[in-house]
Amino acid sequence: MSAPPKSFWKNSPAVWPLAGLALLMLVNLIYSHNFFSISQQDGHYFGTPIDIFKNGSICLVLALGMTLVIATGGIDLSVGSVMAIVGAVAATMLQNGHAFPLVIATSLGVGLLCGFINGLLVTWARIQPIVATLVLMVAGRGIAQVISNGEQVQILDGHFNYLGNGFLAGLPFAPILVTALYGLVWLWLRRSANGLFIEAVGDNETASRYAGLAAARVKCLAYTMCGLCAGVAGLLAASFISDADPLTAGQNMELDAIFAVVIGGTALSGGRFNLLGSYLGAILLQTLTVTMYFVGVASAVAPVPKAVLIIIVCLMQSETSRRYLGRLWQKGARA
Amino acid sequence: MPADETPLLALRGIGKKFPGVTALAGVDFTVRAGEIHALLGENGAGKSTLIKVLTGVYQSDVGETRLAGQLIRPTSPRDAENLGISTVYQEVNLIPTLSVAENIGLGRQPGKFGFLNWSALRRHAREALARLEIDCDVDAELGTLPLAIQQMVAIARALDLQAKLLVLDEPTASLDEKEVAELFKVMRQLRSKGLGIVFVTHFLDQVYAVSDRLTVLRNGELVGEFRTAELGRLQLVSKMLGREVADEEGRTQDASVVPPPTTEVPLLEVRQLGRRGVVHPLDLTLRRGEVTGLAGLLGSGRTETARLIFGIDHADTDEIKMRGKIVKINSPRAAIGQGMAFCSEDRKVEGILPNLSVRENIIFALQAKRGAWRRVSRLEQEQLCTHYIGALRIKTSSPETPIKNLSGGNQQKVLLARWLATQPELIILDEPTRGIDIGAKAEIEQLIAKLRADGLAVLFISSEIEEVVRNSTRIAVLRERRKVAELTGAEIDLHRLLHEMAGVAKTP
Numbered sequence: 001m002s003a004p005p006k007s008f009w010k011n012s013p014a015v016w017p018l019a020g021l022a023l024l025m026l027v028n029l030i031y032s033h034n035f036f037s038i039s040q041q042d043g044h045y046f047g048t049p050i051d052i053f054k055n056g057s058i059c060l061v062l063a064l065g066m067t068l069v070i071a072t073g074g075i076d077l078s079v080g081s082v083m084a085i086v087g088a089v090a091a092t093m094l095q096n097g098h099a100f101p102l103v104i105a106t107s108l109g110v111g112l113l114c115g116f117i118n119g120l121l122v123t124w125a126r127i128q129p130i131v132a133t134l135v136l137m138v139a140g141r142g143i144a145q146v147i148s149n150g151e152q153v154q155i156l157d158g159h160f161n162y163l164g165n166g167f168l169a170g171l172p173f174a175p176i177l178v179t180a181l182y183g184l185v186w187l188w189l190r191r192s193a194n195g196l197f198i199e200a201v202g203d204n205e206t207a208s209r210y211a212g213l214a215a216a217r218v219k220c221l222a223y224t225m226c227g228l229c230a231g232v233a234g235l236l237a238a239s240f241i242s243d244a245d246p247l248t249a250g251q252n253m254e255l256d257a258i259f260a261v262v263i264g265g266t267a268l269s270g271g272r273f274n275l276l277g278s279y280l281g282a283i284l285l286q287t288l289t290v291t292m293y294f295v296g297v298a299s300a301v302a303p304v305p306k307a308v309l310i311i312i313v314c315l316m317q318s319e320t321s322r323r324y325l326g327r328l329w330q331k332g333a334r335a
Numbered sequence: 336m337p338a339d340e341t342p343l344l345a346l347r348g349i350g351k352k353f354p355g356v357t358a359l360a361g362v363d364f365t366v367r368a369g370e371i372h373a374l375l376g377e378n379g380a381g382k383s384t385l386i387k388v389l390t391g392v393y394q395s396d397v398g399e400t401r402l403a404g405q406l407i408r409p410t411s412p413r414d415a416e417n418l419g420i421s422t423v424y425q426e427v428n429l430i431p432t433l434s435v436a437e438n439i440g441l442g443r444q445p446g447k448f449g450f451l452n453w454s455a456l457r458r459h460a461r462e463a464l465a466r467l468e469i470d471c472d473v474d475a476e477l478g479t480l481p482l483a484i485q486q487m488v489a490i491a492r493a494l495d496l497q498a499k500l501l502v503l504d505e506p507t508a509s510l511d512e513k514e515v516a517e518l519f520k521v522m523r524q525l526r527s528k529g530l531g532i533v534f535v536t537h538f539l540d541q542v543y544a545v546s547d548r549l550t551v552l553r554n555g556e557l558v559g560e561f562r563t564a565e566l567g568r569l570q571l572v573s574k575m576l577g578r579e580v581a582d583e584e585g586r587t588q589d590a591s592v593v594p595p596p597t598t599e600v601p602l603l604e605v606r607q608l609g610r611r612g613v614v615h616p617l618d619l620t621l622r623r624g625e626v627t628g629l630a631g632l633l634g635s636g637r638t639e640t641a642r643l644i645f646g647i648d649h650a651d652t653d654e655i656k657m658r659g660k661i662v663k664i665n666s667p668r669a670a671i672g673q674g675m676a677f678c679s680e681d682r683k684v685e686g687i688l689p690n691l692s693v694r695e696n697i698i699f700a701l702q703a704k705r706g707a708w709r710r711v712s713r714l715e716q717e718q719l720c721t722h723y724i725g726a727l728r729i730k731t732s733s734p735e736t737p738i739k740n741l742s743g744g745n746q747q748k749v750l751l752a753r754w755l756a757t758q759p760e761l762i763i764l765d766e767p768t769r770g771i772d773i774g775a776k777a778e779i780e781q782l783i784a785k786l787r788a789d790g791l792a793v794l795f796i797s798s799e800i801e802e803v804v805r806n807s808t809r810i811a812v813l814r815e816r817r818k819v820a821e822l823t824g825a826e827i828d829l830h831r832l833l834h835e836m837a838g839v840a841k842t843p
Contacts, residue, residue, distance in 0.1 A: 203688045208703070209667060211699050
């Protein structure tokens with residue numbers, strides 16, 4: 001394989017999250033000795049980099065669905081609550097002795113349905129996305145409690161446990177699953193015209209409708225996919241801790257997912273999206289969390305450096321601010 | 336005027352490069368106080384760039400700008416305004432949800448401590464409008480007013496400042512004749528007060544009607560500065576195009592031939608198509624191999640009729656027959672499924688997908704027609720692009736360039752390509768030549784003739800009445816949202832059409 005042309009690096013929005021990652025690694029290289037060490041035990045690999053991928057897999061899969069919604073010019077605030085609903089459905093069904101495949105299918109179906117309802121609210125009822133999905137964000141926790149009878153539900157199923165804690169070829173299963181999902185979605189978007197349609201709706205909805213696109217259907221599809229991804233995230237989250245908690249599962253995760261997408265170079269105004277960027281964005285967020293832990297930042301203070309990094313990456317992506325910084329740099333050099 | 340007098344505005348050796356394109360190379364531009372100076376050129380000639388350098392939107396790479404002898408280098412439109420250079424852009428750049436008074440006073444509201452002095456604001460706006468002799472309610476929400484009035488408000492806002500130089504960038508594109516005449520009156524009045532006016536337009540009649548001098552640009556270079564009275568019309572056109580052109584007034588070859596009476600079922604027949612408050616019910620028949628012109632003054636219901644046919648707006652009363660069969664058309668998607676195409680007059684809002692590439696814009700309607708799963712293969716996409724970029728002479732550095740980087744005329748051609756790629760049987764062209772240069776206009780008119788020869792039905796809408804006469808085999812005339820006449824073949828002539836449009840009976 002030949003190296004991508006220079007313009008790829010210059011133009012790709014994935015460059016800045018990569019740069020952010022590099023910076024964090026440098027910090028870790030200086031501050032912690034064993035950040036990069038990977039050990040092998042019983043044929044399984046362990047180590048901080050592997051933990052990052054494992055623990056980041058929830059944000060990763062949420063960011064995947066969120067990318068599509070944001071590319072249509074929308075936003076989905078309900079993903080955290082959908083995670084709680086799906087977790088409650090899976091745990092309750094397992095407790096009642098339903099077969100594992102049926103549980104998975106039903107749970108994902110519920111996630112899909114949640115996304116579809118969001119899609120209908122946005123397209124058919126024409127409610128602004130931020131309000132439409134806020135409805136399910138608030139109501140979702142209540143629904144999850146109704147499903148689980150207001151209690152945390154323990155999960156003892158071995159198959160289910162494998163989702164979050166199993167290993168495949170020595171590596172944790174969850175990030176492998178999620179990475180494969182990225183690949184599948186990418187293929188689906190680019191081998192069909194769905195990717196183009198999503199970008200067109202986000203870029204200019206009126207024009208795409210006048211050119212014969214069923215814009216409402218495309219948007220609905222994006223929200224439905226986002227709901228499905230939230231479903232996967234819900235299953236992973238429940239599996240990690242073998243427990244479904246309707247109150248805390250997926251809490252504030254929608255914000256991390258949105259951050260990951262924005263850092264990854266997909267504009268909140270919609271249009272062009274970048275799946276690789278979202279992937280890197282999610283990894284960047286997780287690495288940052290771990291780094292702060294390593295460096296010894298108190299968890300109460302941790303959101304502050306996180307916010308700073310997000311602002312820096314966003315600013316670096318904007319051409320205007322890059323030019324401004326460039327001018328400051330030149331002035332500084334002259335002085 | 337003595338030769339040694341310092342000109343009001345002098346641009347010398349202006350150069351500006353964008354990635355991959357040289358927009359301006361060594362351009363001089365001089366405007367004297369008390370003159371109206373037309374700036375002319377084809378699409379991509381560099382007019383817009385020059386205006387943007389002048390008004391501080393861009394900074395030139397080389398060259399200098401002097402205003403009344405003083406070296407200036409405006410860094411923003413606000414900066415330029417403060418120096419005395421006010422601009423009214425082609426597209427109205429005001430805020431539609433604010434009132435007229437607020438729009439005029441925006442950013443320079445009289446008041447203290449962040450509180451507005453409303454009565455002063457209104458008085459101020461009324462005075463500004465009175466200077467232009469415009470009568471309009473200063474409390475009206477701007478967006479509810481006709482586009483022409485909005486344009487006048489934009490001019491009032493620009494003049495409100497202590498302007499020395501007024502730049503009018505295609506101010507007449509959306510005005511009707513009476514309003515243009517009013518604008519010219521105001522321009523002459525301002526000229527007599529010693530203002531310099533830069534006038535960018537595509538209408539040659541207007542250049543000759545109002546300007547004292549003109550500067551022609553071509554491909555980013557200066558062709559020359561001329562006294563308007565000393566330069567013939569044909570000479571001017573050939574300077575702009577850089578080649579000799581045929582008499583532009585002639586009708587497209589054999590458009591005047593009366594179509595043979597045909598027993599063939601018409602492609603599209605609409606009966607009693609109308610919508611309350613928009614268009615009175617009207618009948619229209621479109622046949623293969625005919626160009627049907629929709630003529631009428633601004634606001635006569637031309638675009639509205641097209642939108643009803645294409646299913647963008649829903650008709651109250653209608654019967655639409657395609658190929659003799661009644662069809663239900665309740666969305667653009669349904670219309671496209673029936674073999675229609677609609678090139679909207681509003682390129683920016685209803686046409687282009689700005690950040691997507693020329694390639695994606697070209698194949699988009701075809702892809703939407705096929706659906707998500709039957710993807711137009713990359714090879715097919717590239718073949719379509721190569722074909723249309725060549726056939727329509729679309730100027731773009733590559734098919735992967737975002738369409739927003741193209742000039743207006745080239746964007747229009749890309750949109751035409753988008754529709755032609757769907758192989759429509761009926762194409763509705765709403766103002767396809769608006770805001771584009773003469774060369775591209777001529778090309779689009781040739782294209783219309785070709786489409787007709789290929790057996791398409793064309794519905795052609797244009798505010799330029801000569802253009803309608805030149806290109807149509809049949810003309811439906813609209814007046815005050817009603818269809819008042821239909822002319823065919825030899826009946827089509829400018830005077831008769833004008834009479835029908837104006838609603839004045841023509842003396843035999």
